[in-house]
Amino acid sequence: MALIEFKNVVKKFDGSSVLDDVSFSIEKGEVFCVIGPSGVGKSVTLKHIVRLLSPTSGDVIVDGVNITECSDNELFSLRSRMAYLFQSGALLAWKTVAENVALPLQECTSLDDVEIDSKVNAALEAVELSAAADKYPSEISGGMQKRAALARAMVRQAEIVLYDEPTSGLDPVTSVMIHKLIKKFNKERGVTSVVVTHDLAGAISIADRLLLLRNARVAFCGTPQDFLKSTDPYAMEYVAATKGITI
Secondary structure, X not given: OOOEEXXXXXXXXXXXXXXXEEEEEEOOOOEEEEEOOOOOOHXXXXXXXXXXXXXXXXXXXXOOEEOOOOOHHHHHHHHOOEEEEOOOOOOOOOOOHHHHHHHHHHHHOOOOHHXXXXXXXXXXXXXXXXXXXXXXXXXXXXXXXXXXXXXXXXXXXXXXXXXXXXXXXXXXXXXXXXXXXXXXXXHHHOOEXXXXXXXXXXXXXXXXXXXXXXXXXXXXEEOHHHHHHOOOHHHHHHHHOOOOOOO
């Protein structure tokens, strides 16, 4: 059984469909990338998984639970197993990097300070930010802020991690580092990663499967290899942009 499943999901804003009869499934432990141009519903799709948005019609199933109909307690239980990496990073400006990473442990667990410090230090080491632990977000680069946000998302040992444009605004070298970290966490911890991105080359490099959205509908869903071989005209436009990429 799929870990996450969209069944005929429609989402309308002011009468206009942002998602129109969207169906797909995500298997446990895979890296699933959602791609497509701006305005096709990528981030809207991501927000449905954690019920920051609810569909106009259709169903979103997470680990067998219909998240569109579940109780508040069931929703809380599901959300406790997820981490959401926002596009902005969403670090608190008045807290240090280490304090930002510690937040989910302080708010959602009963761990003592020694245990929290140990987990925070391990998370910062994993994203190569140990030296920046006592710095504030304004004192580090955009790429370092994204890595700190990634450490915060992973410190609770989440089973599902949702990434909203994790490399937005980053230089190519830093983007590659972020993609390697996503793949590393996926492989080492067995997490299920759902990545919304404009970075097609990066998506192809890390994804087990890709979902291409066009005009609020699914244009393609499959492996990067099949995507690069697709004869669909719209998919071929994207394939042309991947010239020189090997997988």
